[in-house]
Amino acid sequence: MLQVNDFSNSILSKINFHLKDEENLIILGSNGAGKSTLAKVICGITKSDKIIICNKQLDSLSSQKRAQLINYVPPKLDIFDEYLSLMEYLLLSKLHAKLGIDEVIALLGIEELKDKACKSLSSGEQQLAMLASCILHNAKITIFDEPTANLDPQKTLKVYKILKSNHIQNRIIITHDLNLAHKLGYKILYIKDGKIEFFDENEKFFEESNLTRFFGSSIKSIDNYYMVNL
């Protein structure tokens, strides 16, 4: 479904991996390792001829066709216009979804935010707005860049349920949250200093030896939950 063939730039070096049909992925790695850089390459914002999605070279596709295959949800909602409302933003996002806008709004429980300006939303509300947007976009692959960072527990749970749901076709999730990575159970790609250090099944990553290798003594595991060893 997705092939990254030997991509290198100033931050990443020799990134090479394949995802099989209907396979999902979690990307882990410390701050500045190159996760978001990789995401921008895969979604086409950074142009490259090394990306193949559904057997088609990404940079040779028309804009519309590309949008049908891949979408990227950034860590923060970036809106320039100060008066653009959430409803207007969602109207612009409606591309391939079968669900209507009102259904998606109800699904996320953001009815009362509809007419608010996007710029005035809190960071948690913005995260929900972007989720609504990507459901309406409904690309073949959606990349989420730290979808649960800075969320309160209720919203984290809500986002987790959506991420797991079939409202999203295939997903690549960038995160620092090991519990999220563990519970989702998808294949894991670990990046360190721009290089792939690990690319395999979820269970293998969470083996004791690997955890010590990647996180040293900074992570502690209790009953299959992972926490920072403060």
Added chain:
Amino acid sequence: MKYLFVILSLSLLFIAPFFGQIDISLSQINTLTSIDHKLFWDLRIPRVVVAFFTGGLLGLSGLVFQSLFRNPMSTPFTLGVASGATLGTAFAIVFSFIPFIALFGFFGALMTIVVLFTITAKLKAYETSSLLLVGIALSFFYSAALMILFYLSDQTQSYEIVRFTMGSLDVVGMRSVIPIVVASILLLLTTLKYKREIKLLLTSYDNAFLKGMDVQRVNTILLVSISMAIGVAVSITGPIGFVGLIIPHILKTIYKRSADQLLLLSFFYSGVFLVFCDLVARNLGTSSDVPIGVVTSFLGGPFFIYLLVRRKKQ
């Protein structure tokens, strides 16, 4: 309130041709042989029409520029595009290419936009004020080039250039009105056609790209249309600054809507604003009309500083 503004504006447009240095007697307007008839139909009406459509074109260009360049202070004037058109036009005057004057204005404007885009691509400066600094640098460069043209020109030509750079709405007869009306309506139709794309650009460039928009193509189409319109406008009226800065900004604070919904409103009210400024300029009681560019700059300069200060506070 908003309807009241529309009614006031329409009445302003309607009464504007009746006022000026020379009083027109209403009963004579339709007498074909009278001076009043000539004055009214060949000077006053074309002037108001030119003022309205030039204003509309400038306001609309300002609004679109602010959306594309991500800065509430960027307009074709603050970024040097109008200076480019002015230089092109002055070039046509000095080297006697008068029949192609609009074309030269267009090339001047287009050249500036190409420079601006090359530099922004290098700076990645869509959202910073660096672009404004580039605009200022370009304006300086163009005024130096304009000085050289002065140096090369004879007395009549340099007088023509001076009058021209002050901005003037003096036109004679309905025929000279046609290019500006056509240019501004074409620009209006183009922006309305790309309304959804403009709206997508109002989110972010990345988002517009991800939603399947060909960002580069749309940007090019919009910027080339604006260069053409500005080129035509400048070659006829000279540079008239600050309309595109003031009106879109005021409309945003009144209507509180995203910029794509203000296209038509910006066009209309900027047109009305310029007609109003012209009415003021024509009725100040000075021996000859105050150039329109002087009036708008007097209003616009302080407003620009106000915007700068307000932005710093935020």
